[in-house]
Amino acid sequence: MSTDYTRFQWRDTGYGEWVRELDEAELSYTSLQRNWRGSGRSFFHMTGHLTLEVPVDNDVDPPTIEKRVDSALAKAWLTLRYHHPTIASQTKLDPITGKYMKAYPQNSVGWLEKTFVVLSTGHSGAEWANHDPPAPVLPTLYALAVPPTEDKQVVRRDLVFRSPHDIIDGSGTLLLFDNYVRHTAEAFTLGDSYEPPSLNDPKVVQNLSPPFRVAAAIPPEPSEAVMHRLASLDIADAADKARNAEVATLPYKKGALVPGIHRRVEITLSPTETARLIGACKEVGSTVTHVFHAAIALVLRSMQPIHDKPRSVEFVGYLLRNERGSCVPPFNGHEHAAAVYHSTSSEKLIVNMTVPGRNDKLPEETRLQVGKQEFLDIVQQMREFYQKVRDDPEHYRLAPLLWARRSIPPPLDEHAIPPIPPPSDSPSASISSMGRIDNIIRQKHGDIEVYNPWVTGEELRNGLGLFLGSFRGSLSLSAAYNDAWHDKDEVLQFVESCIRLVDTGLGLEQTR
Template sequence: MTTNYIRFQWRDTGYGEWVRELDEAELSYTSLQRNWRGSGRSFFHMTGHLTLEFVVDNYADLSAIEKRVDSALAKAWLTLRYHHPTIASQTKLDPITGKYMKAYPQHSVGWLEKTFVVLSTGHTGAEWANHDPPAPVLPTLYAMAVPSIENKRVVRRDLIFRSPHDIIDGIGTLLLFDNYVRHTAEAFAQGDSYEPPSLDDPQVFQNLSPPFRVAAAIPPEPSEAALHRLAGLDIADVEDKARNAEVATLPYKMGALVPGIHRRVEITLSPEETARLTGACKEVGSTVTHVFHAAIALVLRNLQPMHEKPRLVEYVGYLLRNERGSCVPPFNGHEHAAAVYHSTSSEKLIVNMTVPGRNDNLPEETRLEVEKREFLDIVHQMREFYQKVRDDPEHYRLAPLLWARRSIPPPLDEHLIPPIPPPSDSPSASISSMGRIDNIIRRGHGDIEVYNPWVTGEELRNGLGLFLGTFRGSLSLSAAYNDAWHDKDEVLQFVESCIRLVNTGLGLEQSR
């Protein structure tokens, strides 16, 4: 740890807390949360979902098994805090220094009761998560008692994990789930004999996660090359504004100035559909992420109003990149799941597209051929952009500077509630790809089978956030939106249009 990084080292305050400063990535999410606080909601508050099925013997007493399940879930949550104590931390503003700090309490009294909640509402976890669930300051796990939907002799629990985004990110949530299910399987198998490790053990403080700067061993001071690249990005931004290009924007309901409820819709393909899609992607030398990002751009283009003559529009976005592979051991895997270790691309992703004129009537066969060529061309552009970011050896060192460059400064007064930022005048649609979630979460641990993993961040703006992931051979494309500006049917149609466009562009038969 260099002298400049002492501020990122966890230290004992002497008043019952361990604290450290936030780095740029964490502070970016804290800033969003604090600047939208006037809405009564928490921007990008994380929601993770997982379904667990506990296999039950034919002669077992179901009610007794359910009690055993809930006991195992509670004990596993305590064990998880021991190995990932950062889930018991929260972000606070130090009134003396004026800096935001991550604070971890040295005591554990009352923590389990506050942060582990068993619910039986008659809803599934996904339904409950879609109807304005609490946004607790401390990361909290809700275990929903849900009947089996297939008349299988199992005890089912839907897990909903809720956490501020400055504590954990999406991939981290999935990693945390895998660790949690492993602990749960052990606690369930051992029953009353299972004892979680003591949270008073001094060893627990050594498990607190550092910020990304430390985890990736990024030098405190940027290199000349990094500063040169930042200057180049500033020049590119000025040139973009000077071009005054029309940006493809997402239509939305006008009028609302305050965000409503974050919602989520999802379409899941069958394993057969997924296999055909994956095979078709390989044939064109691209990934599922490339083709769906291309589809998002084209669906947005198709939503633009037509004029008399054709015109150019741009899709503008960024790429989100998991940076755990850039971290040094042990920060590059499951051991430090409760952390914010990801980045955004340094350059803007810009795709030029043509909105046809009102009178551009091509024969159906010609139109389909033109659309397919256009789609594959954009897929190629996406592949090149993704690979450029992937192959950039300096990108992760630049990431903290990019977070700082794109963040809104947070308020430095806990009592100040800033005006809610207005809806964007050019909302867009982004994508966050989880890839093959089977590589992150195992399908089963002991007597537990795992289903339906997904994660999203609370959307308080008027754009769309799409999420892509494959588990147990089935691909799911979901979208997060805010119901102040969008309706369920509209967003579902957007997702369906993306899937339909991918099928058409890759020459697959439409199966829905």
């Protein structure tokens, strides 16, 4: 591993472009994109969604407000590039060095027209995003004009942000949205007098975001403690393989070898239901993330084949950890939203469960008691694992090495189209929790009200990616899947089963 960090510093090529080398986290996502290129799709391509509403007074013509809103959105997009120029960058392979580079063009001519698109399709943003939207190489914002409901006198725009994952991550997308709405509100209020800052300003390049290694001031050479941790992980991985345990896997439709369309389903609880759920979680000393991760494991267990005798299976996965808190100022906040600052847990999450045998029958009351206790036991296990990952002071220094170990190598030919990797033999379900999104995105900026924020990554394999988050007091549980291997009703049933199991395990089944 090179100890020279100058390769991660943005430098002027002298040809109107600034470049730097990718770090391990960014390269991991680049590799996924390039290795699945033959599918015609972009693995883990980010989708961010937001609904904006601007009230219209009875004595004001709505088309006038619509024109002002669209003008403000365009101006704010230019302002956003000034403060976050990385959204105008893309990843390229340097044919001379064989290294993947992030490249930022100083010339901004035509960028707005390419990357800010106003649509009027008759669909909401969520509907449009669920029907195979473009996956542009450059981060792009689509603003969909959506008619308001009859009881609302507002101008509504649904925003759908699409970007390669090696440019930005999920938490960064939410941070970027908040900055964007703030600029939009200012542009809307000032109207024609609002002028975006010049993208020709030499100071723009000072706002380009570094990779995580630099943002977190990680020493180029791993410490002895880090190397010891890596050796311990190798020993644990070898022990896991030696056990040859059965892993709980997600059933899927066999046959397809090429991914189809990424889809998303969502169930949103009312504020009353959400408040009850949060209260019940506090009573057992856990969070909604802990209880839903436990539910995912148990729902997956319920989908395993039944044999004559009971047997043990394991739910296996990793946690995602937002690393912005590990970064040094100013890289730990809104100023550097357009970046990949997260990691995966160093250790595997392993939950041991028993699949009952065909003849294992218990009275209904006993079965419910056993089920609730098992649920609470797994919730406790989740809580302990999450806290261990959260409180690990050494982890962020280990993260780049873990990205490198767990990534597949990218092709070293810019035009190569490798064979599409086959679907997994043991697909599973994972969860990414955004927490209380109100802590990231304000509900209102000026005259603009904000609703329905969510993010997801393009799912091109046969697993399920669940996302959890709350906004304006309502909790949403969504699932991303690929329709080559899963159907909408099946995935929706999985999400509903998780919610029912949480209700039962926390004694809330009578309150919904």
